[in-house]
Amino acid sequence: MSSSLIRLRQLGWNAAVEQRFAAYRGSHQPARVCRVDDAGADMAGGSGAIRATYGGALLCTAAGDATAWPVPGDWVAVRDWPDDRVTLEAVLRRSTLLLDGDGGVTAANIDTVVDAGGPDLASALAAGQTVAVVGSRDAVSAAVRGVLRDAMGPGTLPLPRRESATQAVAVPGGGVVVAVPDLETTWSLVTATARRPA
Known part of the structure; x- marks a missing residue:
């Protein structure tokens, strides 16, 4: 088993998450969101710590659905670009949501x-x-x-x-x-x- 897969499993990677990520395999890497801010997200992935800005696909999705923004606990698809940019492109389907008293999404999975x-x-x-x-x-x-x-x-x-x-x-x-x-x-x-x- 590769060290990358061991790290992902320590983050909660399992067969269900792997299935949700299948559409992104080959062009993206999976990561788990640790912290978010207005400019991007800090994540942990198979290669270690990742900092990414929000990609176009996520921005388009979130423009129509505020709950689509990433929150801590989310599994996401991250893309590495040839010019060394790293973007968070999609939030994978969530299993659970932790909601605050106003119904806002605080954490996922x-x-x-x-x-x-x-x-x-x-x-x-x-x-x-x-x-x-x-x-x-x-x-x-x-x-x-x-x-x-x-x-x-x-x-x-x-x-x-x-x-x-x-x-x-x-x-x-x-x-x-x-x-x-x-x-x-x-x-x-x-x-x-x-x-x-x-």
């Missing part, structure tokens, strides 16, 4: 949601799941840093920044944590069949 102060985070990660950690900014930051410190050992950096933005982090040894600060009480995890980008 989440298996389990746990409270930052609860005991369930380590056991969910041990099962290799993608776990959304919700709570106050300080509680979410402390929970994610604790899990990473336990997985990587003391003094290992970088750890995620303590900020208000939702971000995903792969945990060595299994599982992906999506830190969702300031989403403490009103949220819902729904299947994504009714809201479907590319």
